[in-house]
Amino acid sequence: MSAGDERIWQQVRTLIHGAADNVQLIAPFIKLDVFRAVLSATPTSVQRIDCVTRWSAAEVAAGVSDPEIIYLVREDQRLRVRLCHNLHAKLFLADTAGLAGSANMTRKAFGTAPKPNLELLVEVGADHPEIQYLLQYIELTAVPATEIMAIAIREQAKLLQETEGTAIIIPGDDAPPAAWYPSTRRPDRLYAVYLGKADASPAVRDGCVRDLAFLGVPPGLDEAAFNDAVRERLGAIPEVRGLLKGERLTNLDIQLSIGNRIGLGSSEARRVAETIAEWLKYFDHFYMDVATWELRPGQEHM
Template identity: 50%
Template sequence: MTVDHVWQQVEQLLATATDRVVLVAPFIKKEVFQAALDAVPTKVGEITCVTRWSVPEVAAGVSDPEIAELAQRDGRATVRLCHNLHAKLYVADDRCLVGSANLTGKATGRVPAANIELLIETGKAHPEVERVLAAIEATAVPGTVELAEQIREQASLLQSDEDSPRVVVPGQDEQPARWLPETRNPDRLYRVYNGRHRHIGSDVLAGVIRDLTYLDIGPGLDEQAFGSAILGRLHAMPELQGLTAAGRMNLAEMQAELLAAGDLSAEQAQRAVETIAAWLRYFDDVHFVPIGPWEIRQGKELT
């Protein structure tokens, strides 16, 4: 078996296509993607590429959003994004390969020190293949050139952030023990997520990028879906379990709990509580009650 055995499998499969090709892999590097496009016969009119673009993953170098430009230049190919994608699947008409290999040099054996990977041939009509393709069809969003540029820009900002100790790759690395919102103005989150940050200072922008990195929201969402995703992350925070369970939460008690954890000063704990409150006011249906220590309560305030 040659070092590039996996690539030979992929290339030989693609060469047999007559109608449609589907390439499904979380991580895709542009050199291997171009080689895959070149392997597809010119008579094939439709090539669908399904992948995921995560800012920290792009910053870590495991995937290239620039494949959108290659797809556009090819003319037959479109890119779709599925944020929770883990499957690796390569389809040529009614035949396919399934297994562990991404479309990267190390996974396909096109570079030295290749990974040990596995691809097994099966039919496109296999129930599990049909299930995965149906799930992708139901959830994937377009991976446009414009979105690719936004992701690359945000990845570059994350790489240049001296206050970010390391690039966190969701699903690959352990997440921090505690994430607390950093951005004081939550209205900036969607603007930056959507590539509209020209008038935001560099220090503030770095904080927004760090928040978006830890939140790990998939790209391409409209503002309402984005807000719902943020709210889900907020309600999953241990610090907000009281609000989730009882419909109310005492801000002074939350500050005391943060302070008792030992990794924040009194000033930092107060700032954290104020920031969380600002996020809840912006994203959630809550109101604030100044009875003794301030409380956050679920639901609109009765007047």
């Protein structure tokens, strides 16, 4: 790596060069070329390299992170990659010495790209109480990254790039934009596609991939946590939000509201309304009263 103000990269490289036994690399955004450079700077005496990051389709689509770092595990058996979904901290540890601050593992953060970011890393010991809190939190919550997860995230990211282009916004912890609405009519297949295990038709799979890309559900969740995350995001759709507040809504009400809000024709709006109803039945225990076509909470009585 070269160009720019390499002060941050020099700090990290000096720290890593001094490692004897273990290295920990913790950053939300990690680019493949920077990760390779850090691994190359790690002494052969180091026995363990622990990386913690996060992956989302929007962030990968925006180009700030590369899930392909997982493939470097094949090349370096010392390496372990885990995902912490709400990670924002940046920390580099070499045995008991460390650097903490603002710098992700990207060329702009490390000062090796034109127009680098203004970043800060300060020396800190691994025994600092806040560092220990962070490490303990990661141990409790992080999940192992896998190649299947990386493939799924990249696929979702490509779909976002194709559909959103330069309008991609890296999300925070908020729900997806209000304009999102479910695509697939088979919500029962969504978790299997999320796991990369779905034996579904191309049309069903494509619909699930689209929904996963816009939902932004983090990888590595079990089915119960996945369903909770989807249910929360469903609740952000204005029509669903009203329903959850106790408002009475029929399929026609949802259809008209969505048509007006998003500008859809009647047939497409009807399909969206029916799809939302299917998702609510699957994820949130609503059923359709066939006498009134009204969505109601609870189980349908046969």
